[in-house]
Amino acid sequence: MRIVVVGGVAAGMSAASRAQRFNPQAQVVVFERGEYVSYGACGLPYVIGGEVDSFGDLIARTPGQMRARGIGVRVRHEVTGVDARAGTVTVLDRESGRTVSEPFDRLLLATGVSPVRPDWAHTDLEGVHVLRDIPDGEALAASVRGARRACIVGGGYIGLELAEALRARGLSVVLLERGPEVAGRMLDPQLQGQVRAELERGGVDVRCGVTVQGLTGSGRVTGVQTDAGLVRADLVVVAVGVKPNVDLARAAGVRLGKTGAVAVNARQETNVPGVYSAGDNTESLHRVTRRRVHIPLGLPANRMGRVAGVNMAGGDARFPGVVGTGIFRTFELGVARTGLTQTEAQELGLDAVSVDVTSTDHAGYHDSSKPIHVRLTGEKGTGRLLGAQLVGHNHLSVKRVDVVAALLGQRGTAQDLFDADLAYAPPFSGVWDVLLVAADRLHRMI
Numbered sequence: 322m323r324i325v326v327v328g329g330v331a332a333g334m335s336a337a338s339r340a341q342r343f344n345p346q347a348q349v350v351v352f353e354r355g356e357y358v359s360y361g362a363c364g365l366p367y368v369i370g371g372e373v374d375s376f377g378d379l380i381a382r383t384p385g386q387m388r389a390r391g392i393g394v395r396v397r398h399e400v401t402g403v404d405a406r407a408g409t410v411t412v413l414d415r416e417s418g419r420t421v422s423e424p425f426d427r428l429l430l431a432t433g434v435s436p437v438r439p440d441w442a443h444t445d446l447e448g449v450h451v452l453r454d455i456p457d458g459e460a461l462a463a464s465v466r467g468a469r470r471a472c473i474v475g476g477g478y479i480g481l482e483l484a485e486a487l488r489a490r491g492l493s494v495v496l497l498e499r500g501p502e503v504a505g506r507m508l509d510p511q512l513q514g515q516v517r518a519e520l521e522r523g524g525v526d527v528r529c530g531v532t533v534q535g536l537t538g539s540g541r542v543t544g545v546q547t548d549a550g551l552v553r554a555d556l557v558v559v560a561v562g563v564k565p566n567v568d569l570a571r572a573a574g575v576r577l578g579k580t581g582a583v584a585v586n587a588r589q590e591t592n593v594p595g596v597y598s599a600g601d602n603t604e605s606l607h608r609v610t611r612r613r614v615h616i617p618l619g620l621p622a623n624r625m626g627r628v629a630g631v632n633m634a635g636g637d638a639r640f641p642g643v644v645g646t647g648i649f650r651t652f653e654l655g656v657a658r659t660g661l662t663q664t665e666a667q668e669l670g671l672d673a674v675s676v677d678v679t680s681t682d683h684a685g686y687h688d689s690s691k692p693i694h695v696r697l698t699g700e701k702g703t704g705r706l707l708g709a710q711l712v713g714h715n716h717l718s719v720k721r722v723d724v725v726a727a728l729l730g731q732r733g734t735a736q737d738l739f740d741a742d743l744a745y746a747p748p749f750s751g752v753w754d755v756l757l758v759a760a761d762r763l764h765r766m767i
Contacts, residue, residue, distance in 0.1 A: 324337075327429065329352070329353030332629070333431035334351065336597075338630065339630030352423075354400075355454060356396050359380065369461060432567070434601040446538045446540070450464060470555055471493065476496060477561075485650070496527050500530070516656060519654040520651060542555060564581070575596060583598040585604065588632045590632070601617035605643045609661055609707060618643075628640040646660075658711070660726075666707050673701070673707055678755055696759075699734075
């Protein structure tokens with residue numbers, strides 16, 4: 322059996338490793354258009370900010386290490402076509418320029434996502450960047466060394482993390498967000514202001530409700546033109562979102578879902594026999610709503626890859642879906658969410674209610690305690706938990722979100738959360754942890 326994997330990062334390498342382990346007799350070949358495989362892209366902002374020494378520290382396995390494990394890894398090889406009926410892929414060697422046809426018995430499309438570039442961001446000006454992979458990070462780091470004023474366009478995960486990173490490198494930072502507030506896709510409005518306040522405490526000039534119209538400069542960028550005036554900058558980061566890479570899937574006759582990402586079943590199989598898809602280019606099942614969603618995050622991508630690897634090698638595995646758990650840090654503030662926000666629940670027509678609790682992350686009399694805010698959302702009538710949002714001034718405190726995430730996956734209720742036997746000691750929490758207090762209040766309302 323010959324298994325071909327297109328894409329060598331999270332889902333692709335997880336699938337290749339799992340397939341080779343499950344069926345050592347299978348020939349597993351990975352084609353990666355870039356020069357790196359198996360690395361932690363989520364660590365890129367922390368290299369930029371100086372918390373991680375080098376981009377090399379993000380690499381989990383090199384191509385040579387994977388080959389030593391019996392997996393054929395070919396970097397700088399781009400799959401440009403798929404003939405599902407013939408069972409072949411067309412591969413371009415980006416170094417030699419030579420194109421060859423490669424056979425497969427099973428094919429995995431793990432092509433990931435690409436940063437969204439608005440029309441104004443398609444430019445040859447130096448100093449304009451996106452951040453998705455290691456080469457992007459290397460280019461951005463090179464620009465940072467000669468820059469003084471940065472402008473970040475977009476107030477999502479990447480934009481918020483990079484705001485801290487660029488301030489740590491001594492740059493002045495302006496963050497532009499088209500929506501009414503930062504973190505708008507992650508949090509309810511009641512919590513978004515806390516994120517903005519922390520950014521401003523960190524010296525970031527946050528401007529919301531602003532639309533970018535273009536860039537200025539000759540040779541190198543000198544500013545960002547907006548409907549509210551010119552923002553001077555010699556470094557611009559475009560962080561307005563990502564889109565799934567589905568051109569190969571479409572060419573192979575693979576069905577796309579309503580989200581625009583590849584549609585698969587729980588085995589990561591597409592509608593085309595022998596063709597699988599996994600990772601950021603692929604839809605998944607939301608375990609709270611039971612709807613198909615596109616949530617490109619690292620852990621789900623790796624898990625989808627593992628499932629696909631087992632099944633391509635002859636096994637039987639299922640991916641249970643996601644609950645939409647995300648977390649980030651900006652300066653001293655930790656922010657996390659899982660499941661649905663109140664806004665999302667209402668948009669779906671659910672009879673939802675939320676409670677807000679502000680407390681301390683551990684015993685209030687302990688000298689290291691910090692404020693933490695929890696918003697817990699549930700469904701009236703059923704008592705079912707729908708989601709949680711946490712904002713904590715000790716950024717580690719918001720890892721409490723994992724407790725709620727685990728219950729969401731089991732369709733747990735507010736009573737289930739209140740009944741949870743959580744650990745207690747004064748340096749870690751109050752005897753009644755903030756999650757338990759929120760669960761008790763929510764239970765009484767639903």
